[in-house]
Amino acid sequence: MSDRPEMFEDVDEIWMDGEFVDFEDANVHLLTHALHYGTGVFEGVRCYETEEGPAIFRWEEHLDRFYDSAEVYDIEIPFEKQELTEATEELIRREGLQSCYIRPIAFYGYGPLGLNPGKSPVQVGLAVWPWGAYLGEEALEDGVDVAVSSWRKYASSQIPTNAKTTGTYVNSVLASLEAKENGYTEAIVLNKEGNVAEGPGENIFLVRDGEIYTTGLAESILDGITRRTAIELAEERGYTVHDDATISRGELYTADELFFTGTAAEVTPIRSVDDNEIGAGTKGPVTDEIQTAFFDLVESGEREEWFRYV
């Protein structure tokens, strides 16, 4: 098989525009509108292995965000939510996966080129593949070294930050490339005002004096579903969570603990920022508690309203 990237090596099929097609046939035309102008929206969802079988975590919330993102660009997804749900479940079953990452995508396809996508057809795809810890298994235990990026997060007055839009991820790509080139695992991006926004694909949490802070939705961040989960888990454990915080760069350096949340990154401790050790330079106790609660939850599938069993 193949010159395929390792992560896709065992993927047999992809769902595209209403049909299951062979992996090699899930192609688009060179003149696809989204390829030129970034006019697509997508999601990243995880399906976890539980005792009751594979369970998709917070699928409805992801699906809602997917349709909301599409609405921003007048992308009319030509499938009902129920159809995409059934197709995703069927795909996971066909691939025989116990756990996986799920990537729904909708975009303006091949039609007349020009900035107004009005006449381009909307194409929709769903792919699933096995995906372990995004920043590495070690990162979950030891934490990651991150750097504040010289690239700012675009403001929500320029491009809606609550939509998960393919084209806007060039901002994340730049931040991530810069961090890697300078020897860091991940970046933190500041917003236009110079306050902390988020990671290139993660929300950020700060712990100080036993209270938890995360940057507010008005700070040009994505309304992360793992962020919502972490807030809820923390509050249930008695923590005060400030979910509308404005955090300055300097406050990162003096935090007791910092951690990222995201579907891909799950709950990942941050052990240093710009070479400044955070706390003791290891996973802190609050981070550990939230991370443990998170993994206990997704591995048990116990809170039924948050899981869709495949």
Ligand SMILES: Cc1ncc(COP(=O)(O)O)c(C=O)c1O
């Ligand atoms: C820019 C950005 N922020 C935050 C997140 C975390 O969001 P979620 O927890 O919904 O995956 C993501 C990942 O989707 C992201 O791309």
